[in-house]
Amino acid sequence: MNGISFLMDHLPLLIPLIILQFTLMITALVHVIKHPNYRFGTKGMWIFIVVILQLIGPVFYFVFGKGDNE
Amino acid sequence: MKNIYYFSKKEFLESWRTSKLFIVMIFFLILGIMNPLIAILTPDIIEISFGGALPVNIPEPSSLDSWGQFYQSMTQMGLIVITLLFSGTMSGEVSKGTLVNLVTKGLKRSTVVISKSIYLILQWTLCMFLAFFVTWVYTLYYFTDDNSPHVFLAVLPLWIFGILLVTAILLTSTISRNSYEGLLLTGGFVVLLFIVNIFDKLKHYNPITLTSENINFLQGTSSLGNYMPAMLISISLSLLFLYLSIVILNKKKL
Numbered sequence: 175m176n177g178i179s180f181l182m183d184h185l186p187l188l189i190p191l192i193i194l195q196f197t198l199m200i201t202a203l204v205h206v207i208k209h210p211n212y213r214f215g216t217k218g219m220w221i222f223i224v225v226i227l228q229l230i231g232p233v234f235y236f237v238f239g240k241g242d243n244e
Numbered sequence: 245m246k247n248i249y250y251f252s253k254k255e256f257l258e259s260w261r262t263s264k265l266f267i268v269m270i271f272f273l274i275l276g277i278m279n280p281l282i283a284i285l286t287p288d289i290i291e292i293s294f295g296g297a298l299p300v301n302i303p304e305p306s307s308l309d310s311w312g313q314f315y316q317s318m319t320q321m322g323l324i325v326i327t328l329l330f331s332g333t334m335s336g337e338v339s340k341g342t343l344v345n346l347v348t349k350g351l352k353r354s355t356v357v358i359s360k361s362i363y364l365i366l367q368w369t370l371c372m373f374l375a376f377f378v379t380w381v382y383t384l385y386y387f388t389d390d391n392s393p394h395v396f397l398a399v400l401p402l403w404i405f406g407i408l409l410v411t412a413i414l415l416t417s418t419i420s421r422n423s424y425e426g427l428l429l430t431g432g433f434v435v436l437l438f439i440v441n442i443f444d445k446l447k448h449y450n451p452i453t454l455t456s457e458n459i460n461f462l463q464g465t466s467s468l469g470n471y472m473p474a475m476l477i478s479i480s481l482s483l484l485f486l487y488l489s490i491v492i493l494n495k496k497k498l
Contacts, residue, residue, distance in 0.1 A: 237328045
């Protein structure tokens with residue numbers, strides 16, 4: 175399997191996927207930084223989770239990490 | 245009627261402002277894109293991980309693989325994320341006391357339940373069809389076979405099961421004091437359905453089959469008519485859950 179030709183073949187799938195993953199990550203990241211009241215954990219921990227765990231990380235943050243008062 | 249409209253609108257606004265709606269929409273879009281991608285990549289992944297050691301020929305991926313992936317990820321990831329995000333929908337409002345003002349000003353408690361159910365069902369419909377259409381478009385683009393003729397018939401049962409699940413979420417979150425209790429109860433409900441699934445005789449009546457037989461519906465090898473009882477039971481269970489939610493909220497101290 176040739177890497178470059180594979181990439182070119184599947185660009186219509188990969189580009190939107192990467193854009194969406196980044197949007198999700200950035201949204202969560204901005205929220206983590208702007209609202210420093212979490213149900214548990216520290217800012218560093220949530221930044222790590224959101225950035226490293228793609229797809230699941232941001233969802234986890236919004237379910238378990240986000241403080242109630244915003 | 246007007247109150248239902250306003251309260252549903254409030255739900256959507258709340259969901260938008262807390263970024264829940266946005267997150268869940270992006271999540272389902274990603275799920276939709278992943279399905280055809282995983283279907284395309286699977287043969288390559290197997291080849292890379294086993295090399296020449298695997299003597300069998302891996303068949304070319306078809307549209308069925310893409311749809312199979314769709315039903316797998318929707319039931320394993322999609323429904324779980326919906327449950328996680330909305331498990332506190334009623335208990336959160338009760339514990340924060342945001343309903344007290346509205347109810348003392350004359351808002352009926354049944355209006356709250358009905359608006360919330362409308363919101364949850366619309367939310368589920370939106371999310372599922374986002375993922376569905378993305379998968380559909382890419383599947384048509386990448387796999388030009390006609391192995392999967394009944395696309396809409398196959399997705400209908402999943403949609404009905406989703407409605408059952410969101411009304412179950414509403415009921416459990418009305419019963420419980422916080423979102424974790426609600427999660428536990430919803431999980432218990434799904435586990436119960438799986439246990440009932442052990443009995444083969446009840447297969448056509450169990451709502452859980454609406455999420456496991458989709459590939460057969462898609463190919464046309466299994467008739468949707470046989471599973472009509474399961475669909476009817478799902479819908480009547482949803483209505484029962486709604487009714488119970490109203491009864492319980494009426495008795496609950498806000």
